[in-house]
Amino acid sequence: MKHWIYPDLFKRMKRGPQIITIKDMAIISAFTGVCNGYRIVDAGAGSGFLAAYLGNLVKPDGFVVSYEKRSDHAKIAEMNMKRAGLEEFVKIKNRDIFEGIDERDLDLITLDMPETFKAVRMSFDALKSGGWLVSYVPTIEQMRTFALECENVGFERIENFETGLRNMLIKERGTRPQTKGIMHTGYITFARKATEK
Secondary structure (H helix, E strand, O other): OOOOOHHHHHHHOOOOOOOOOHHHHHHHHHHHOOOOOOEEEEEOOOOOHHHHHHHHHHOOOOEEEEEOOOHHHHHHHHHHHHHHOOOOOEEEEOOOHHHOOOOOOEEEEEEEOOOHHHHHHHHHHHEEEEEEEEEEEOOHHHHHHHHHHHHHHOOEEEEEEEOOOOOEEEEOOEEEEOOOOOOOOOEEEEEEOOOOO
8 A cells, every 4th residue: 555645645635524734733743742652532533634644643553543423524534544544543433522532541632623621521531641632623712711621620731822824925026925825723722631750
């Protein structure tokens, strides 16, 4: 089977619901240290783009389990894992994460849904010491609610971000930012479960 690097695979995968963009995926993996061997739960799989990106990073010794409550979205995500050759490393679970997280001793949980705050307590219990919880939401109010819940539950190192990416137009007569492009995509919150001393 052909091995695809993610930027090429990104263009080949089928899009259903809105996806997390590459710039935000890169921030998530960089801030949480995703690498081979990581054990990850992803929720709100959608088309599976983030799950595939993370699956590429954790193989061959890690895994990603991606929860998706909508069966139509789960089917698209499963198809994309096959297209990416990642079925061995990424499992799509057609279930609402609010019903509970089966996996334990996780390095990272990513939540891409409007009410991420509802999964904070169960995420804390499923993460290993030093594990990360990441929320990706569309509004500031949702980010605030999630961050406050993380603080209430006992997470540490809570940080909130919006990332921007400006493409530059380079011409013989001068260089300037392009007038069109993707600016705001979503709000990201990182929270870490304290490391045992």
